[in-house]
Amino acid sequence: MKNYKKSIDKIVLALISTCILACSSDKKPLNPEGNKELDLSIMIPPGGNSWVINSIEQDAVLIHDSGIHNWTALDDIIRIYFHTKLTGELHLGLNIKSETGPSTIKVTVGNTTKNVAVDNTTYKNVEIGRFDITKSGYNFIEIQGLQKKGEYIGDINKILIGGPATASGISFVPEEFSFHFGRRGPSVHLTYKMPENKDVIYFYNEITVPQGEDVVGSYFMANGFGEGYFGIQVNSDTERRILFSVWSPFVTDDPSTIPDDYKVILLGKGEGVTDGSFGGEGSGGQSYKVFDWKSENTYKFLLKGEPSVNNSTDYTAYFYAPEESEWKLIASFRRPHTNTYLKRFHSFLENFSTHTGFISRKGKYTNQWVYDTQDQWHELTTAKFTADATARNKARLDYAGGVKGNSFYMRNCGFFDENTTMNIEFSRTSNGIKPNIDFSSLPNLGSQQN
Known part of the structure; x- marks a missing residue:
């Protein structure tokens, strides 16, 4: 019996030794929270x-x-x-x-x-x-x-x-995607459905930015057209601008390379407006007015475009603030090698600051109208929603647009969960009230007219 007990003891000791050797030979690192390796793939x-x-x-x-x-x-x-x-x-x-x-x-x-x-x-x-x-x-x-x-x-x-x-x-x-554009977040656009077979000379739009949505880096672009764009920006904690730009027909990101006969010419500008050139995303003529616009206020935008002399087109932007109760001239530019009335009307919302791409912003786009060469107003109530390459490549999914009552809206950035199907069309409720604008009383181009 004693020999039998000794044999059992030897077997138990052998099993314990085997277990110790097996455990100590496991090469996988142990997680502090347990004995399973983390998946960090x-x-x-x-x-x-x-x-x-x-x-x-x-x-x-x-x-x-x-x-x-x-x-x-x-x-x-x-x-x-x-x-x-x-x-x-x-x-x-x-x-x-x-x-x-x-x-x-x-x-x-x-x-x-x-x-x-x-x-x-x-x-x-x-x-x-x-x-x-x-x-x-x-x-x-x-x-x-x-x-x-x-x-x-x-x-x-x-x-x-x-x-x-x-x-x-x-x-x-x-x-493999641009960190610059990824951190800026997706840009969103509305392209308005136009009346057919009309030469349009004026484009009217309104924007209201809800309280708290006026984030630094935001560009609420109201009146986009085939050759430029016009809207309001939040440039810093202390500065906001009204911005109007027209692209040169010479395609380049460096404005210094534009030949003289392709340069956009300033015809005139309003009081307090700064003019110059821009580059980086195409090049051309740019103007802006520093103006402390406010959230919850509704701002009106009027753009004029018509063929001019020597195969050129003149574009003029006017801005109406409720704080000032009158239309103000921003600027007028002449674009060479172009002969057209206004076309390809759109709006967009973008963030141009990489440092605020984690903050959501939203704009209401309301009461779109166009005025044709036959002196008729046409209300624009249908728009297609699209987004830029950051959204299309799924680098960022925080983009949205839609309709609420008689307004379109766009939203981007902030890492919200819901997003809107691209290339979908929305229709807003018609207002039916034409803009009350006396074109003859709009501010003229002043002494800088060419």
Whole structure:
């Protein structure tokens, strides 16, 4: 019996030893939260998907195409946005370093926050953990510094995610897409259905920006036409503009290369209007008036276009503010090598600031009319909704447009979940009240007329 017991004891010891050897030979790293390795197979480039949400100035310092750098302030709040089709568990890691001394950061997804120590001085994949995604659509990862011993909190090279919440795919601005346009967000457009067989000489439109939607970087473009555009902008916290531009027929992004006979000529401008040229997205003549327009006020836009001398067309823009109760001349330009009345009427909403692409903005576009060469007004009540390449390539999905009563509306940026099918047509309720404008009393071009 004693020999039998000894044999059993030897077998048990052998099994225990085998288990210890098997466990110690497993080469997979252990996650701090359990014995299953995190799935970090998806890389989100922070350069195209991150913002410092509490400071536009710091956003310009921290967010670069190559990642998040120069991070020194503990009160900077950084958000990385992504879109999921599913809810469920999200696995998260960061490719990060803290080369000037150990630091501690906090990482939040949804209602869960984890504090993470970073002490590696070269880039390393650091597992953050598991989080619950409780809604499909846009979600964000929020990162903030808690402690630092060196000058910098850390540098983040990559955002790494995976897990069940990503099983049906996710959307974000990919590396192969322009981070500049991805961070600006999608632009949205309305193209108005025109009366057939009419030569149109005037185009009238109205815009109201709801309270809180007048975000820095917004261009609420009212009167777009085949050769230019006219609308209002939010240029900074302290400056707003009325902007009117006409493209040159010479296609270039550098206005200095336009031959003299293709240059857009200024015929005249209103009081306080600055004129010049523009480039970067085509080139041509530009004018703007600094004007502190307000949300909730309705502003009126009137554009005139008609053939002129020597195979040219003259375009003139007028602006009506309720604060001033009269039509003001913005500018008049002559476009060479062009002989046409107004055509291709459209409006758009865009964000031209990469630092505010995480903030939603919205505009109401109301009461569109055109006036033809037979002295007849025609109301425009149907428009097709489209969006730019950022939306078409699914780099950003936060774009929308539609109708509410007698107004069209457009909305973009801000990572809202609902979006609108592109190329769909909308029809608004007709107002039936023609604009009451005495064309003969509109301000003339003054002493700068050519």
